[in-house]
Amino acid sequence: MRRILKYISIFTSFLLLEGCNDFLELEPFDRVSAEQLFASSGGIKTVLANIYNLCPIEDFNYVAAGQGQYSGFNRRLGGGDGATDGGWSLATATEEMLIDPGGNISPDMDAYQYWDYAGIRQVNKFLETITSLNETRSITEDTYNHLKGDAHFIRAYMYFQLARRYGGVPIIEAVQNLSDEESTLFVPRSTEKQTWDFVMSECDRAIANLPEIVKSDEGAFRATKWAALALKSRAALYAASIAKYWDKAPLTGEAVIDKLVGGMTIEDANNYYLLCINASKNIIDNSGKQLYKPEPANKAEAADNYQNIFETPSLADVEVIFAKHYIDGVGSSGQHGHNTDYWFYPMQSRIQTTYRAGRISVTLDIVDVYEDYTDDGTGRSAPVATRSDGVENYVELDPKVFNPNLPFRLYDAPYDIFANKDARLDASVILPGSIFRGKVMVMQGGMVLSDGTPIVYADHTATGLDGKTYYSYGAESAGDYSAFAYIGGFSANYSSTGFALRKFLQDRKNMSTPALHGSTQPWIDFRLAEIYLNYAEACIESNQGDPILASEYLNAIRRRAAHTDQIPPTIENIIKERRVELAFEGHRYWDLKRRREYHTAFNVTKRKSLLPILDLRQNPPKYLFLRAVNYYDHVANGRTFIERNYYLAIPGVASNRLIQNPGY
Numbered sequence: 001m002r003r004i005l006k007y008i009s010i011f012t013s014f015l016l017l018e019g020c021n022d023f024l025e026l027e028p029f030d031r032v033s034a035e036q037l038f039a040s041s042g043g044i045k046t047v048l049a050n051i052y053n054l055c056p057i058e059d060f061n062y063v064a065a066g067q068g069q070y071s072g073f074n075r076r077l078g079g080g081d082g083a084t085d086g087g088w089s090l091a092t093a094t095e096e097m098l099i100d101p102g103g104n105i106s107p108d109m110d111a112y113q114y115w116d117y118a119g120i121r122q123v124n125k126f127l128e129t130i131t132s133l134n135e136t137r138s139i140t141e142d143t144y145n146h147l148k149g150d151a152h153f154i155r156a157y158m159y160f161q162l163a164r165r166y167g168g169v170p171i172i173e174a175v176q177n178l179s180d181e182e183s184t185l186f187v188p189r190s191t192e193k194q195t196w197d198f199v200m201s202e203c204d205r206a207i208a209n210l211p212e213i214v215k216s217d218e219g220a221f222r223a224t225k226w227a228a229l230a231l232k233s234r235a236a237l238y239a240a241s242i243a244k245y246w247d248k249a250p251l252t253g254e255a256v257i258d259k260l261v262g263g264m265t266i267e268d269a270n271n272y273y274l275l276c277i278n279a280s281k282n283i284i285d286n287s288g289k290q291l292y293k294p295e296p297a298n299k300a301e302a303a304d305n306y307q308n309i310f311e312t313p314s315l316a317d318v319e320v321i322f323a324k325h326y327i328d329g330v331g332s333s334g335q336h337g338h339n340t341d342y343w344f345y346p347m348q349s350r351i352q353t354t355y356r357a358g359r360i361s362v363t364l365d366i367v368d369v370y371e372d373y374t375d376d377g378t379g380r381s382a383p384v385a386t387r388s389d390g391v392e393n394y395v396e397l398d399p400k401v402f403n404p405n406l407p408f409r410l411y412d413a414p415y416d417i418f419a420n421k422d423a424r425l426d427a428s429v430i431l432p433g434s435i436f437r438g439k440v441m442v443m444q445g446g447m448v449l450s451d452g453t454p455i456v457y458a459d460h461t462a463t464g465l466d467g468k469t470y471y472s473y474g475a476e477s478a479g480d481y482s483a484f485a486y487i488g489g490f491s492a493n494y495s496s497t498g499f500a501l502r503k504f505l506q507d508r509k510n511m512s513t514p515a516l517h518g519s520t521q522p523w524i525d526f527r528l529a530e531i532y533l534n535y536a537e538a539c540i541e542s543n544q545g546d547p548i549l550a551s552e553y554l555n556a557i558r559r560r561a562a563h564t565d566q567i568p569p570t571i572e573n574i575i576k577e578r579r580v581e582l583a584f585e586g587h588r589y590w591d592l593k594r595r596r597e598y599h600t601a602f603n604v605t606k607r608k609s610l611l612p613i614l615d616l617r618q619n620p621p622k623y624l625f626l627r628a629v630n631y632y633d634h635v636a637n638g639r640t641f642i643e644r645n646y647y648l649a650i651p652g653v654a655s656n657r658l659i660q661n662p663g664y
Contacts, residue, residue: 034129035138044143045219048150051126052222054119055154056161058586059324059523060338060504063088089360089501094588095607096366098632100359100496114161115651117172123158124175127151146218149209153223153231156202160235163199164590165648166661167192167261189650189658191259193268196239200275203232212287226287227322230526233279233534239264240272240538241594248596249643251662260659261647273542280535281545283321284553289528292316294560299373302423302562310504313522321526326519337517346430346482346500347493349437351515358482359492362429362499362584364608364627369579370422371563379558379567381576384417384610385409386625394608396629400456404448404615408624414443414612417625423561428583430500432483432612437507443483443498444474445611445626452617457487457631465619474614484611487631496631497609503584529557529581536574550574557581593646604638606630 037043090112091097127148134144162169170187171194178185190198206228214222243264255261283289292309296302309316313323327336342351343360350357364384372382383392388407395402411417415433418425430436432443446456450465460472473481483495506521532553539545550569554577558567561581567573578591592598611626633639644663653660 034133035136038130038133038139038143041217044147047126048147048219048222051123051150051154054116054122055157056114056116056119057157057324057523057525058090059525060326060340060519062090089584090586090589091584092360094592095363095601095605096584096588097360097362097501098497098607098630100361100492100494100632112165113648113651114165116158117170120155120158120172121175123151123155124173128175145209146211149206149211149225149228150222152202153206153210153228156199156206156228156231156235159195159199159202160231160238163192163195163235164238164593166650167255167647168195168259170658171195171198186657189255189258189260191263192242192261193259193264196235196242196272199235199239200232203228203235203279207232221323221325223322226283226289227526229279229283229287230321230531233276233283233531234526236272236276236279237534237538238590238594240269240276240541241596243269243272244541245594245596246646249599249646251644251646253662255647255659255661258659261661270542270544273538274544276534276538277542277545280531280538281549283528283531284535287321289321290318291528291532291556291560292319294556296423296560296562299423299426299562302560303426306424306561307427307502307507309527310524311506311508311521313524316527319528320524321528321531323522323524325522338519338523339516340504340521341506341519342516344501344505346436346441346495347478347485348439348441348480348482350493357493358495358500360501361495361497361609361630362501363497363630364499364610366579366583367418367421367425367429367431367499367610369576370425371580372420372422373563374420375563375565377565377567379565379573379576382421384421384625386417386610386627392627394627394629396606396634397456397631398634400458401454402456402626404452404454404613404617404624408615408626410615410618410622410624412622414623416623422563422580424580424583426502428501428503430482430502432498432610434502436502436505441500442474442481443495443500443612444472444481445484445498445609445613445628447472447614447616447621448624450616454613456611456613456626457484459485462616464616464621466621470614470616470621472614474612488635497607498611501584524585529560530587532557533574533578533581536569537571537578540569540571540574592641596646598641598646599643602639602641604640606633606638 037047088099089097092099130139130144130147133139134141159169168189168191171190172187176185206223207225210223210225210228212225214220214224244266246262246264251261256263293305296305309319313320326338343357345351346358368383369381371379374382386392386409388409413433415431418431425431426434430441432441434441446454446458447460447462447470448454449462455472458472462470464470473485475481478485482500483498485494486492487496504521506519535545536550536554539547539550547569551566554569554574555566557577579588592601606629609628609630611628613624613626614621615624647661649664650658650660
């Protein structure tokens with residue numbers, strides 16, 4: 001078996017943080033002793049800030065490799081002014097969203113690397129240091145246990161991110177030194193099962209040592225026992241899915257033979273499903289967490305409540321289990337917020353006036369998944385109805401024409417086609433005709449002239465039968481509409497799908513600092529709704545747990561969205577509900593991977609757009625809606641997921657001697 005030489009950190013102490021840009025930089029131990037540093041609550045909090053910054057949370061600031069100066073986790077890999085930090089989301093590699101003008105994101109990209117053994121070394125050094133301090137009674141037993149819980153939570157998170165990218169990886173629990181024997185320095189990859197078992201054990205160590213509530217004077221944003229249980233719930237569900245479904249996309253090679261990837265059994269799957277069930281049930285029964293405002297009076301109230309969870313998470317603290325917070329605005333010590341509002345606001349509400357505003361486009365694919373309020377007990381999705389004959393096909397606008405004489409349904413206003421859709425759609429997506437930051441969002445893809453000539457993706461002015469002047473993009477000025485203009489151009493600061501992101505954005509309040517890194521709404525990493533869905537999926541997939549509870553949890557989430565019926569907890573309903581409830585939160589990418597559905601979901605796949613078209617043959621004009629293949633996916637000839645990408649390439653195998661994953 002080939003072995004790895006783990007690189008030794010270039011830092012003189014675990015306190016120095018990669019890419020910290022003068023933020024929280026501390027003296028190394030040759031100038032400040034560990035005893036001095038841990039003697040005060042302020043010193044402990046400062047050390048913890050650095051250690052928690054190593055935690056690989058795929059938050060607002062996470063950017064795929066090659067996507068900006070701050071590529072990687074927590075802006076740790078870059079420098080400069082961060083002008084390209086943001087304007088990206090993990091959801092853009094799925095059927096939820098895409099980047100305009102096309103970007104270079106594709107589901108087969110080997111862009112989501114994470115191989116932070118330098119960070120693992122720092123956490124191991126942290127554990128070594130606090131153990132030494134505890135032995136000399138330099139810190140109290142309670143302080144030691146709490147710090148130990150923090151470290152195991154972060155190390156569990158690190159190995160979780162490694163396992164779902166690479167399968168089995170080297171497990172290193174102690175600080176290595178160059179003077180160590182070669183047999184100690186060279187650590188082989190563990191099997192995939194051993195790696196997942198290590199993640200579970202690290203979660204258990206965190207659960208055993210973390211408190212149920214963190215007091216404000218201890219650092220209010222530290223993980224709790226419930227956060228560690230939530231991580232275990234998520235990780236165990238992932239491991240169970242891999243064990244059950246990994247052979248849906250079978251791979252070959254040395255790593256497969258040695259079970260460094262795959263190789264787990266149905267028995268393993270059921271064991272992991274049970275771990276997920278038990279961790280989820282512990283949170284549900286004992287944490288005191290509950291869904292935020294679970295009984296809305298109507299759809300409008302449900303939409304408002306759901307939007308509040310993400311725009312102002314402090315209001316939804318009852319549901320939030322663990323969140324990452326950001327320092328307010330742009331300060332003298334650096335830029336510490338995130339850029340979600342800066343890059344994602346649609347053109348009509350953009351904060352910055354240069355290019356790249358409003359380029360995150362939500363797809364029709366995800367919009368169609370949301371239910372309506374028929375509530376007939378089936379939980380079926382309700383695709384928007386564009387035609388009276390029930391034929392909902394798509395056109396590829398090349399050339400940019402379509403047949404306007406097909407039996408399109410006509411609507412008085414752009415929003416009318418969405419009027420009965422699930423409240424979470426309104427709260428998550430900026431739709432044509434919806435209100436955002438006090439403005440009606442104009443997203444019009446063209447018009448049909450009074451003589452029947454179709455105009456699509458082109459700036460045009462025409463007179464209607466009523467004698468009024470109309471515009472193909474819905475308004476005269478380029479700043480007064482938010483979709484479809486300049487399709488194909490680099491400075492196309494407009495949605496190319498007819499939809500934009502609303503979830504997370506500050507709609508009803510102003511940014512405290514309207515600049516790069518000026519957004520401060522927290523990233524919700526774990527919340528109770530996910531735990532409900534984890535339990536339900538694990539229960540139904542494994543025939544363990546209580547299916548009555550699975551149904552109760554599934555329908556409680558829907559009831560919070562103002563649905564009134566009860567749907568059965570089938571795996572199809574649960575996955576559909578995950579797509580709706582957790583949309584744009586980064587789950588879909590990993591759900592497709594763990595269930596081995598990516599290669600079928602993305603096989604020369606072209607994501608979809610919805611074009612509101614103003615029909616000037618009517619007096620007054622009405623709107624028809626055109627289902628279209630997205631322009632950028634059409635130009636790219638579709639997107640395909642390569643099966644080898646279920647596992648990423650192990651970095652540096654030419655020198656570190658590790659067995660490479662299949663296909664690389």
